[in-house]
Amino acid sequence: MLTLRPYAPADLDALYAICLQTADAGKDATALHNDPQLVGHIYSAPYGVLEPGNVFVAEDDEGVAGYVVGTYDTSAFIDRLEHEWWPALRQRYAGAAGLTAADQQRVDSIMKPGHPPADLVASYPAHIHMNLLPRLRGQRVGTRLLDLWIAQAKANGVSGIHLGASASNTGGIAFWTRSGFTPWRKEPGVVWFGMRL
Numbered sequence: 001m002l003t004l005r006p007y008a009p010a011d012l013d014a015l016y017a018i019c020l021q022t023a024d025a026g027k028d029a030t031a032l033h034n035d036p037q038l039v040g041h042i043y044s045a046p047y048g049v050l051e052p053g054n055v056f057v058a059e060d061d062e063g064v065a066g067y068v069v070g071t072y073d074t075s076a077f078i079d080r081l082e083h084e085w086w087p088a089l090r091q092r093y094a095g096a097a098g099l100t101a102a103d104q105q106r107v108d109s110i111m112k113p114g115h116p117p118a119d120l121v122a123s124y125p126a127h128i129h130m131n132l133l134p135r136l137r138g139q140r141v142g143t144r145l146l147d148l149w150i151a152q153a154k155a156n157g158v159s160g161i162h163l164g165a166s167a168s169n170t171g172g173i174a175f176w177t178r179s180g181f182t183p184w185r186k187e188p189g190v191v192w193f194g195m196r197l
């Protein structure tokens, strides 16, 4: 039995776990990391903690296995992260030892986050991330989660959504294209997409 539902605080561990298991351009990144939380610190957990109303999860009999997270106002969210999210993580990871190369890359992003292009954000102020574990893929669960997110965003007056997909994530790129997003710009390693609501 599959349920799509709003996020609850008890889902935070699942946000971290799913993020790690999809972080290598859609594939499992567990083997790349010594610290299993680093990717989620950046791409999933802050949304659950700071914007829980904009997170939906997909849960089957084995547990939560997919999510869509996001924010309506990317610029405001970036400011919020600077004040409420990154400081504690920067303290925690300053001088951290025993990191893999992939861990170090994520620590670098925590210390100095990259941002989406300003003109993309100006045109499409909201952004999302979506990830499903393999057992839920290819059954239109992603489409249904996206529909939920978009319906709520539209009801709240959001004018457009952007997202970045890893350039090597052919499945993800096919999904976003098929779901109404338009490729906006390619940068090294990433394809930016936008969709007007």
Ligand SMILES: CC(C)(COP(=O)(O)OP(=O)(O)OC[C@H]1O[C@@H](n2cnc3c(N)ncnc32)[C@H](O)[C@@H]1OP(=O)(O)O)[C@@H](O)C(=O)NCCC(=O)NCCS
Pocket: 022, 025, 026, 027, 130, 131, 132, 133, 136, 137, 138, 139, 140, 141, 142, 143, 144, 164, 165, 166, 169, 170, 171, 172, 173, 174, 175, 176, 178, 179
């Ligand atoms: C990408 C993802 C969110 C798509 O969700 P999903 O539930 O598997 O996709 P859906 O079943 O709703 O697919 C909708 C359409 O997208 C396309 N699509 C989805 N996944 C695809 C894939 N791997 N390859 C090619 N096309 C794909 C199909 O055309 C499909 O239409 P169809 O059912 O008429 O064939 C999910 O597969 C996933 O989480 N993958 C791993 C993590 C990831 O890559 N996240 C995106 C990061 S940018």
